[in-house]
Amino acid sequence: AERAAFIARLPKAELHLHIEGSLEPELMFGLAQRNGVAIPFASVEEVREAYAFSNLQDFLDIYYQGMRVLLTEQDFYELTAAYLARARGDNVRHVEIFFDPQGHTERGVSFSTVIAGITRALDEAREQHGLTSKLILCFLRHLSEADAEATLDAALPFVERIDGVGLDSSEVGHPPSKFERVFARARSLGLKLVAHAGEEGPPAYVEEALDLLKVDRIDHGNRSLEDPALVRRLAEAGVCLTVCPLSNLKLCVVDDMAAHPLRRMLEAGLAATVNSDDPSYFGGYVNANYQAVADALDLSRAELVALARNSFTGSFLEQNERDRHL
Ligand code: HPA
Ligand code: ZN
Numbered sequence: 001a002e003r004a005a006f007i008a009r010l011p012k013a014e015l016h017l018h019i020e021g022s023l024e025p026e027l028m029f030g031l032a033q034r035n036g037v038a039i040p041f042a043s044v045e046e047v048r049e050a051y052a053f054s055n056l057q058d059f060l061d062i063y064y065q066g067m068r069v070l071l072t073e074q075d076f077y078e079l080t081a082a083y084l085a086r087a088r089g090d091n092v093r094h095v096e097i098f099f100d101p102q103g104h105t106e107r108g109v110s111f112s113t114v115i116a117g118i119t120r121a122l123d124e125a126r127e128q129h130g131l132t133s134k135l136i137l138c139f140l141r142h143l144s145e146a147d148a149e150a151t152l153d154a155a156l157p158f159v160e161r162i163d164g165v166g167l168d169s170s171e172v173g174h175p176p177s178k179f180e181r182v183f184a185r186a187r188s189l190g191l192k193l194v195a196h197a198g199e200e201g202p203p204a205y206v207e208e209a210l211d212l213l214k215v216d217r218i219d220h221g222n223r224s225l226e227d228p229a230l231v232r233r234l235a236e237a238g239v240c241l242t243v244c245p246l247s248n249l250k251l252c253v254v255d256d257m258a259a260h261p262l263r264r265m266l267e268a269g270l271a272a273t274v275n276s277d278d279p280s281y282f283g284g285y286v287n288a289n290y291q292a293v294a295d296a297l298d299l300s301r302a303e304l305v306a307l308a309r310n311s312f313t314g315s316f317l318e319q320n321e322r323d324r325h326l
Contacts, residue, residue: 006301007290011325013094013311014087014275014286016219016242018138018168019118020067020100021278022083031069031078039069051281056200056251057170059281066281067103076117084125084133086279090287093325094315096134097122098166102143102151111154119161134163134316136194139182141167141174148182163316164192166219167209171201176208183213192216192316194242199253203227210239217242217314222253225261225268235269240314245293246284247277257296266303273311 025047032039041047053059070076080097087095097118104114118135125131137155139148155162165186167179176183176195183193195209199220206224209215210233221241224230234241243262248254254261265272274293279285284292294304312325 003294004287004291007287007294007304008091010290010304010308011091011093012286012290012308013096013273013315013317013325014092015096015217015240015273015311015314016098016244016275016277017083017095018063018098018100018278019080019083020070020103021063021282022086022280023066023070023079024082024280027078027082028066028069031071031075035069035071035075037069037071040065051250051283053251059251059278060169063278063281064103067100068107070104071109071113073113073117073120076114077120078117080118080121081124083279084121084131086285088125088129088131090285092131092286094132094312094317096136096163096316098136098138098168100138100140100168101154102140102147105151105154111151111158115158115161132317132321134192135161136164136166136192137162138166138168139179140169141178141196142170145179145182148179149185152182152186159189159191162191164194164216166193167195167197167213168219171196171199171205175201175205176213180212183215187214194219196220198223199248199251203230206230206234210237216240216316220244220248220253221270222248222261224270225264231268231270234271238271240271240273240310241265242275242314243272244275244277244282245289246279246282249292250282257292260293260296262293263297263299263303266306271310271314272307273314274307275311 025044122133193215194217196219197209198206217240
């Protein structure tokens with residue numbers, strides 16, 4: 001309880017959050033009804049029962065299914081506003097949000113609808129509560145690089161509202177090298193770069209993300225620990241890792257929270273952070289992630305403070321804004 005209060009009071013940034021993964025079953029049901037979209041569940045309880053995954057792909061199948069209820073600008077606004085309210089409740093001061101436009105445009109929802117709804121909620125949270133944000137467009141790596149290029153083209157009219165690009169979805173078999181050209185183009189547009197790597201994929205995918213995509217951060221990065229030379233490199237370069245403890249448990253990236261690599265990451269000098277990934281699907285927002293991993297690993301207050309500091313130093317905030325939080 002004392003640890004819970006300490007975590008709750010810590011100012012934090014969240015750097016790894018898929019906005020579509022914050023769709024709570026209650027909102028899913030409400031939007032399904034409002035939009036006349038059929039969903040394969042009879043109740044909110046049935047939805048929650050379906051959230052038992054044995055790997056990343058199991059989850060992704062349900063995640064893409066769930067986002068089919070999102071059709072209008074208002075839907076994306078409500079989704080994002082609901083997440084931001086939860087983040088604020090956890091004393092999160094800054095958020096960097098991923099969205100998956102290809103999950104929507106392939107269903108006939110326009111890029112402009114998605115971005116208008118999300119940014120309306122982000123602007124409102126900034127104006128009303130001083131909650132700052134960045135927006136990161138993720139390419140779905142199970143689709144082709146040509147599809148990613150077309151998505152970046154569709155984003156061009158909105159590029160002033162987009163801060164970076166990322167890479168998510170099914171990792172194994174879709175290495176970072178597949179997206180080298182589209183990331184180079186995003187870089188030339190002045191966008192920040194991140195990629196999921198080393199969640200299920202091997203340490204070589206983390207190296208590719210650094211060497212070929214030239215990413216500013218690694219999302220997850222757990223399997224980096226299998227390669228001591230890579231660990232030294234990440235530590236020396238101060239590369240931020242956006243670690244997601246409850247996600248790792250729910251997707252069987254770790255067998256047991258007590259076996260989570262977060263303490264080993266900190267001991268190796270890695271700039272690890274704690275994030276919620278897809279909180280509706282994995283059972284908790286930021287504070288619940290700090291709590292679960294801190295309880296399992298018996299993290300000290302100093303370690304919790306270091307994690308929260310890493311979340312600001314690893315963020316894409318301008319130096320002066322970042323320093324306000326440190
Ligand atoms: N990994 C890969 N793709 C994703 C994830 C994740 O944890 N969440 C949403 N898309
Ligand atoms: Zn993720």
